[in-house]
Amino acid sequence: MKAPETVSHEILDKVKKGEISQKRVEEYHELLQRIKKEILPHEVITHNQFCAWFKNGQIDRDDVRHFLVQFSVFSNLFIEAQLKKTINAPTLEAMHASKQILMNELGVVFKPTKKKTAEDSASDVEKDIVQEEGTVDGGTFFFKAAHFEWMLRMISHVGLTFNDVGKRRHGTQSTLFFCDELARIYGSDDTHVGLGASFAVENWAAAGFWKELISGLHAFKERECPSMPLAFFTWHDKVEDQHAAHTWDELEETFFSMDLDQEKFIQAGKEMLDGVNAFWKGLDLDRKKREGVRRIGRS
Numbered sequence: 001m002k003a004p005e006t007v008s009h010e011i012l013d014k015v016k017k018g019e020i021s022q023k024r025v026e027e028y029h030e031l032l033q034r035i036k037k038e039i040l041p042h043e044v045i046t047h048n049q050f051c052a053w054f055k056n057g058q059i060d061r062d063d064v065r066h067f068l069v070q071f072s073v074f075s076n077l078f079i080e081a082q083l084k085k086t087i088n089a090p091t092l093e094a095m096h097a098s099k100q101i102l103m104n105e106l107g108v109v110f111k112p113t114k115k116k117t118a119e120d121s122a123s124d125v126e127k128d129i130v131q132e133e134g135t136v137d138g139g140t141f142f143f144k145a146a147h148f149e150w151m152l153r154m155i156s157h158v159g160l161t162f163n164d165v166g167k168r169r170h171g172t173q174s175t176l177f178f179c180d181e182l183a184r185i186y187g188s189d190d191t192h193v194g195l196g197a198s199f200a201v202e203n204w205a206a207a208g209f210w211k212e213l214i215s216g217l218h219a220f221k222e223r224e225c226p227s228m229p230l231a232f233f234t235w236h237d238k239v240e241d242q243h244a245a246h247t248w249d250e251l252e253e254t255f256f257s258m259d260l261d262q263e264k265f266i267q268a269g270k271e272m273l274d275g276v277n278a279f280w281k282g283l284d285l286d287r288k289k290r291e292g293v294r295r296i297g298r299s
Helices: 009-016 022-038 049-054 061-087 092-106 125-129 147-158 173-186 191-205 209-224 231-255 262-298
Strands: none
Touching: 009 022, 022 231, 022 262, 049 209, 049 262, 061 092, 061 147, 061 173, 061 209, 061 262, 092 147, 147 231, 173 191, 173 262, 191 209, 191 231, 191 262, 209 231
16 A cells, blocks of 8 residues: 555644644654655565465465464464563553454454444354454454464364464574564564554555465465365455555554654664565575475486
8 A cells, every 4th residue: 555645634634723733744744755765665565575476376285384384383473472562552542452453363253343234143153253343342252263273274274283383393493583573573662663563564464465375375275175264364364455544544643643753663664574574585495495305306
């Protein structure tokens, strides 16, 4: 999603009323320009080589197994980073927002904030579990709704079990570096750092990598594993499409409600994206090594 060129009508109204200075608006424009130059062009957002390869579906069972093991480590250890983000939230509202993500990850399904239609009201528990929006406040907990358990149901179709995935011992060096950077930067107790990391993560997540992964997994499923569920990936893709629309609104709201340290914000965003990139580069290096071994085996 492109960065806005100016502030919202709400902010312009506040400028007219004298509630926000023109200088503050200019500082926000400066931040937008820095984001366009220093964060949005990052390689992991614009040119993820692993995902570009993966989406074509020319992947075998070993490729899928390795990818799912590493992604399961990231998915499971992300809970640590999200808990730190919740603990270090700068406001009660921010803490609530972080808890929404944390509790949904752990298995509290979203309770719809809008009334269901007659068709929706007939939905069963399985459909409710993949509800993409709403609130965990008053929601229901299901063990099987935990995101890690969605992945467990998926990995069982390629011969993996609970003991094969999700732990630090299963992660490669690059995967663990990414997870540790999430805990350090995304979960930072410095508000400016945490905000920069969150903003960067949202822009990475909205850049389309979920769709590329789904494309590759669909091809593999149709070819080799027709009963393998892909809900873990399709659900996250739908959620990120919704988040993308709010990312810039949230940045504007945050900027004009606090004295944001631009240097810390930008630096944290870049460092967080470097951490994300390390994960994908590690996966890309691993798959190239496997391709090299296969070529040797055929010669």
